[in-house]
Amino acid sequence: MPAIHRHLATDIQRLLDQAVTEGVAPAASCAVVLGGEALPTLTSGQAGEGTFFDLASVTKLFTTATMLSLVDGGVLELDAPIGKWLPAYSHGAKAGVTLRHLLTHTSGLPSEWRGWESALREGRSFDRILLIDELLGTALEAAPGTRFEYSCAGFNTAMALAEHVTGRPWAALVNDRVLSRLGTGAITGTPDPALCAPTELQPELGRGLVRGIVHDEAAWSLGGLSGNAGMFATAAGLAVFGEALRTGLDGILSPELAAEMWRSQLPEVLGTNFNPADPGFGHGLGLRINQQPWMGSAGSEARGHGGFTGTSLLVDKARGVVIALLTNRVSPSRDGDDATGLRKAVSDVVYSGGNDHN
Template identity: 30%
Template sequence: MTNRRTFLNTLAGLAATTGHGLTASPMNDAFEIIQQQIKDGTLESAVLHVRRKQDTFQQAFGKAANADAIFLLASITKTMTATAVMVLAERGELRITDPAMKFVPEFNEGARKAVTIEHLLAHTSGLPDQLEDNAALRARHAPLAEFVQGAILTPLLFAPGTKYHYQSMGILLAAEIVERITKTPLPDFLAREVFTPLEMTHSALGLGRFKIADIVRCQTEHAAPESGAGDPKAASWDWNSPYWRNLAAPWGGAHGSAGDVARFLDSFLHFSGKVLRPETVRLMLQNHSESLGARRGIGFALGPEGFGKGCSDRSFGHSGSTGTLAWADPATDTTCVILTSLPSRISADTILHPVSDVVARSR
C-alpha cells in the first residue's frame, strides 16, 4: 500500500516521524519502556507492532533478529482456535448452541450434557483451566489425546453457564470438535483456513514447518506454575522443550510473528471476508458472559480492562503467559501487538500494560 508509513528500527527515525495517529513522541516512549528492560538485562527479546489507520510502527528488541521474529504466543492461540470453530459454524457444520456431546458423545455424564460449544469458547463450561495432573502429563510427554480424555472425564467446577472461570480445557474440547468434524488435525486446518488466507507466513500451531532454532527462546526461569515455574526439572517439558513446541496445544501452542498477529486482528477490524463473514465477526465480539459479570466474546477477551488505558469498550484481544499481548480497538482503528520472551508474571506490569497504555493514549 503506497500511502502506508512504516517506522522502523532507530530512535532517530522515530523522532522524525509524524502521521495519522502515530506521532513520534508516544512511539518513542513505548520504545524506551521496552529498551530499558533490555538494557537492565531483564528482557532478552521483544517485538512491538502498532498500526493506527494508515500508519505502522514496528521494532525488534534485544535478541529478536528482526520484526518478523517468531514467538510462542501462548493463550493468544485461543482466539485462533475459536476462529477455526466459527469457520465450521459458517459452513453449517455446527452451531455454537449445540451441546458438546453432539460431537464428543462420551462427554455425557451428568451436567456435561448441558455444556454447549458456546460455553467452551466463552469460559463458562465449568471445566478447569488445567487438569489436576497437568504437570505429570507434561512430564511424561503425554500426547494431546490424553489431555482430551482428561478434559472429558474431569469433574466440572460448576453447572454450565452459571459462572465465568477462565479455562484452557474448554478450548481443548472445542478443538477436538473441529478435528472430529473435519477429520483434519487442527494445525493443518488452521494453516489452510486461517493462516494462508490472511498471509500469516510466520505462523503455525505447533512448530509446523519451522524449527526450534527459528523461534525466540522463552525466559522459562520466570514461567507460569502450570508450565514449570522455572524448575530445572521441568526442562524436558517447559515452553522451550521440543515436547511443548511440537504439542500444538490449541489453548497455548501457536507460534507467530507480531506482524502476523496484527494481520489476524485486522481481519476482525476490517471485514475482508477472507476467513469469516462480518456477521460472524460481530457474533464473536459480542459479550457472551455479560450476565456473569465478565466480558468475554467467542475466544476473545473484551476490553477495555486488560488492554491499554484509553481503549474503548469495543476493544478486543488476548494476552499470553509467555509474555504476549495483542489487542485491537475499532474506535481508533488501532492494533497493538507486543511479543516478549519475558513471562507475563513479570512483563505484564513492566512492559505489556505500560506500553499498551502509551499506545492507547496516543492520538
C-alpha cells in the same frame, strides 16, 4: 514517516528498551497499525523483526476463528450441546455444555487440565489419544452457564470437538481455515527454532531451555499447537491477524459470526448469574473486552488477549488501533515481572499518539 508516528515509535522504543534493561524480558517486539497503516516493527534486546515468539494464550483467538469457521460451514453449531458430537459430553451435567460456553469460559470446566503431570510422574511417554480421552473426562466444577472461569481446558475441549467432527488434525484445520487465508507466513504452529525467542528453562521436566516448542505444558503434552496455546508469530505477523480481526475477518468468517465474536457475551450467557464486577471486564467469543489494566485507560472498547509468556494483541475498531506486543518474559524463569506494566504503558502511548487516526 509522519511526525506523529515518529514520536510514537520513539516512545514505544523507549518502553521496550527500558523493559529489557530492567529485566522484564530478554527480548521484545512491537508492531502497531493505526487506521489501517502499519508502522515499522520495533524490537529490543535479543529480538529482530523476524523473531518468532510463543504466543501462549493469544492462540485462543486463532482457535475461536477456527471453531467459528466450522460453525459457518454447518459442521458445528454454536448453541447445540456438544454432546451431539462428543460421547463424553452426552450425559449428566456435561450434556448442557455448548460451543458458546467453551468460547466464553462459561462451561463450568476447571481452569486447567493437568493430565500431563501424571504422565510425567509415572514415567509414561505422552500418548495423545489417551490424553485427549482423559481431557474429555474432566469433571465440571459448576453447571454450564452459571459462572465465568477462565479455562484452558475448555479451549482444548473445543479442539478435541473439532478433530472428532472433522476427522482432521487440529493443526491442519487451523492452517486451512485461518492461517492460509491471512496472507502472511509469519504465524505458525511449527516455527523454525533458530528463529524463535527462547522461553523457560525447564530441566525438571526434561526439556532444558524451551525454544521453538510450545511453552505451555498441556499443549506440549498434546503435541504442540493446541486449543489453548502453541501458536508462534512475529510482531508484524500477529498484527496482520489483528488487522483482520479489526476489519471483520473477511474470507475467514461470515460477517454475522465475526460480529458475534466481537459482541459482549457474558450478560446473555450467564443471565441472572452475571455480575459485572466478576471478572471485571467483558468477554466476546474468545475475545476479552476492556481487560484492565493492560489494555490501557483509553481501551474501554478494545478487544484482544494476553499470553502467559508475555504476549498480547489489542484491537480497537472504534479507534482504528492494533497493537501486537511480544516478549519472552518467562525466559529463563516465569517468576519475574509478568509484563502487565509494559503492556499497559505501550497501550497508553499508542492511544495518546493515535488520536488522529479514528
